[in-house]
Every structure is written in C-alpha cells, then in structure tokens.
Amino acid sequence: MGRTLRIFAAALAVALSFHLVAAAAARERNVVLVTLDGMPWQEVFRGADPARAADRAFVSELRELKKDFLDPPDRARALMPFLHEVVAKQGVLLGDRDHGGCMAVTNDQWFSYPGYNELLTGKPDPAIRSNEHGPNRNVTVLEWLNRQPGLKGRVQAFASWEAFRDILNPGRSGVAVNAGWDAAPGTQFARLQAEVPRLWPVERFDAFTHVLALEALKGQSRPRVLYIAYGDTDEFAHEGRYDQMLWAARRSDAFLAELWKTLQAHPAYAGRTTLIVTTDHGRGVGGKDAWRHHGRGAFAQSNETWLAAIGPDVAQGKRPGGECASSSQVAATVASALALDWRAFDPAAARPLDIFR
Numbered sequence: 001m002g003r004t005l006r007i008f009a010a011a012l013a014v015a016l017s018f019h020l021v022a023a024a025a026a027r028e029r030n031v032v033l034v035t036l037d038g039m040p041w042q043e044v045f046r047g048a049d050p051a052r053a054a055d056r057a058f059v060s061e062l063r064e065l066k067k068d069f070l071d072p073p074d075r076a077r078a079l080m081p082f083l084h085e086v087v088a089k090q091g092v093l094l095g096d097r098d099h100g101g102c103m104a105v106t107n108d109q110w111f112s113y114p115g116y117n118e119l120l121t122g123k124p125d126p127a128i129r130s131n132e133h134g135p136n137r138n139v140t141v142l143e144w145l146n147r148q149p150g151l152k153g154r155v156q157a158f159a160s161w162e163a164f165r166d167i168l169n170p171g172r173s174g175v176a177v178n179a180g181w182d183a184a185p186g187t188q189f190a191r192l193q194a195e196v197p198r199l200w201p202v203e204r205f206d207a208f209t210h211v212l213a214l215e216a217l218k219g220q221s222r223p224r225v226l227y228i229a230y231g232d233t234d235e236f237a238h239e240g241r242y243d244q245m246l247w248a249a250r251r252s253d254a255f256l257a258e259l260w261k262t263l264q265a266h267p268a269y270a271g272r273t274t275l276i277v278t279t280d281h282g283r284g285v286g287g288k289d290a291w292r293h294h295g296r297g298a299f300a301q302s303n304e305t306w307l308a309a310i311g312p313d314v315a316q317g318k319r320p321g322g323e324c325a326s327s328s329q330v331a332a333t334v335a336s337a338l339a340l341d342w343r344a345f346d347p348a349a350a351r352p353l354d355i356f357r
C-alpha cells in the first residue's frame with residue numbers, strides 16, 4: 001500500500017468510525033409522545049378561568065377549586081406545575097397566544113380523529129370527517145418508526161379512548177396498541193380496571209392508561225417510542241364539569257412529571273429521551289358554554305393548540321418565529337427527535353417544529 005493510499009485508508013477508517021458512532025448515538029434516542037385530549041391553551045397558559053370556576057353550573061366544589069386553582073398568584077403554575085416549572089424552563093412551551101405564540105391544527109374539522117390523524121401523519125386528510133371513520137388508511141409516524149431498524153417491535157401506544165384502535169390501525173401498522181377498556185396483564189390491576197364503574201363506555205380513566213404506560217417504561221419490553229393518549233380533560237369538558245376538567249389537567253401534569261422522573265432515573269432513557277406533549281384540538285370561545293365543546297363552525301377558535309417539549313436536543317426556551325406553528329408538524333418533530341430524516345417518512349409531511357438546538 002502506497003503512502004497516499006495508507007493515509008486515505010486511515011482517513012476512511014476514522015470517517016467510518018465517526019459515522020458508526022453517530023449512527024449508534026442516533027439509535028440511542030427515544031421519544032415519549034403524550035396527548036391531552038382537547039386540553040385548551042387558555043388553561044395551559046392562564047390557568048383556571050375565574051368566572052367559570054366560580055359558576056355553580058360548572059363546578060360543585062367551589063371552595064376546594066378556589067383554594068387549589070384560583071387563590072395561588074400564578075394560576076397557570078398552580079394548574080400545571082411540571083409544564084411551567086420544568087418544561088417551559090428547560091425545554092419549550094409553544095402556543096401562548098397572549099404572548100405572541102401561535103399553534104393550530106390544519107384540518108378543517110377541529111375534533112379528535114382528524115386531529116390525531118393530522119399530528120401523527122404530518123398532514124390533514126379531508127376524507128376523515130367523523131370519529132367513527134374506521135381503520136385509518138394513512139400511515140402514522142408510529143407505523144413508519146415501527147419499521148425502522150432498531151425500532152421494530154419497540155413502538156407502543158397506550159390510549160384512554162378506544163378509537164385509537166382505528167387511528168393507529170394496529171392490524172396493519174404492527175404498533176402495539178392498548179386502548180379503551182382493553183385488559184392488561186397484572187392481576188390486581190386487571191381486576192380493578194374490569195370492576196370500576198365505566199363512566200364512559202368508549203374511554204377508560206387516564207389513571208389506568210397511565211399505570212399501563214408507566215409499567216411498559218419500567219418493564220422488559222423497553223419501548224423506544226411510547227405514545228400515551230390521555231382523554232379525561234375532553235370528556236369532563238363535554239359534560240360541563242369544569243372542576244373535573246381542571247383536576248384532570250392537574251393529574252395529567254402530575255403524570256407527565258412522573259413520566260419524566262421515571263425516564264431520568266432509567267439508564268436506558270436518561271439524557272437520551274425527548275418528551276413531547278400536545279393536544280388534538282382546542283375548545284370554543286365566546287358564549288358561556290362554548291368552552292365545553294369544539295368543532296369547526298359552531299365553536300370559534302377550537303382549532304388552536306399548543307405543544308411542550310423537553311429533551312437532549314430541544315433548545316431551552318426557543319420560540320419558533322414566523323408563521324403560526326401547525327399540529328401537522330408533530331410527526332416530523334417526532335422523527336427528528338429520534339435523529340431520523342422525516343422526509344424518509346413522508347416528504348409531503350409538514351416540516352419539524354423549529355425547537356431543536
């Protein structure tokens with residue numbers, strides 16, 4: 001081997017090893033994606049609404065609600081302490097329209113199935129016009145990830161709402177989905193879930209979904225991509241139970257805090273896992289009851305959303321400039337957080353949110 005060739009071979013070896021190290025580092029990234037169904041940005045950034053929280057029509061335990069959510073000087077922080085004390089400081093919190101933020105869905109329906117389809121596939125599908133749409137014909141980023149090397153069989157989803165069996169289409173996608181009142185292993189847990197009253201036949205309480213997701217994180221299967229879809233916030237809002245919606249929001253925030261703490265205490269996840277939290281739609285504004293519902297036409301501004309993210313590659317306090325962020329950008333953002341090229345998922349998907357370092 002001539003001198004030039006030897007130098008070239010050495011340089012090639014160095015380049016290759018860098019490439020392998022980079023590839024290994026990429027393989028080590030994980031993502032936990034969480035959605036809080038219909039959680040309005042107004043409550044995320046402003047906290048409990050004083051007029052609504054004092055209205056006997058929407059609240060049964062006025063005193064407790066006042067103490068927990070209205071008396072504290074920072075109402076947003078009182079409602080969702082983890083989002084404001086940890087995520088907003090170490091990561092990003094987008095969609096605060098009171099302070100120049102903006103995020104919204106792109107679909108023209110403003111309810112759940114179209115919203116989840118959009119954020120999981122990277123673009124709206126005008127053919128989806130009902131929550132009873134049936135099995136999703138679109139490939140979600142979760143399905144695509146489940147086909148990537150190192151991720152196959154390690155993409156799991158836990159959802160409170162049974163429609164995720166359609167939205168994520170596990171029969172085709174291969175994504176492991178536990179949704180609605182699906183039974184789960186663990187005798188005491190399975191028994192409890194089977195025996196509590198079913199307030200909503202198509203949606204179990206988030207407390208069950210959370211325990212299942214947490215067990216998956218701590219267990220042997222060790223998902224690299226975990227999607228958790230909570231739903232209490234939307235269900236209680238539709239029922240007009242503002243007190244219960246607020247408590248659901250605070251429980252959700254505590255779930256997020258526990259997930260983050262669990263991730264940071266686990267050698268496989270600590271320092272290499274991104275947590276992304278968002279919602280599928282907003283809630284109406286205007287009339288006294290508008291907050292309860294959502295949907296284009298009847299409920300103005302229920303297209304407005306928000307997003308929180310924290311992780312090793314997320315820039316601290318970065319605010320994407322320019323136009324309004326779109327929920328359709330979530331799919332590519334998930335791929336990017338795993339150091340994967342989102343264009344390989346779908347070049348027609350909306351580009352990632354500008355939240356990375």
Ligand SMILES: [Zn+2]
Nearest residue numbers: 038234238294
């Ligand atoms: Zn809803």
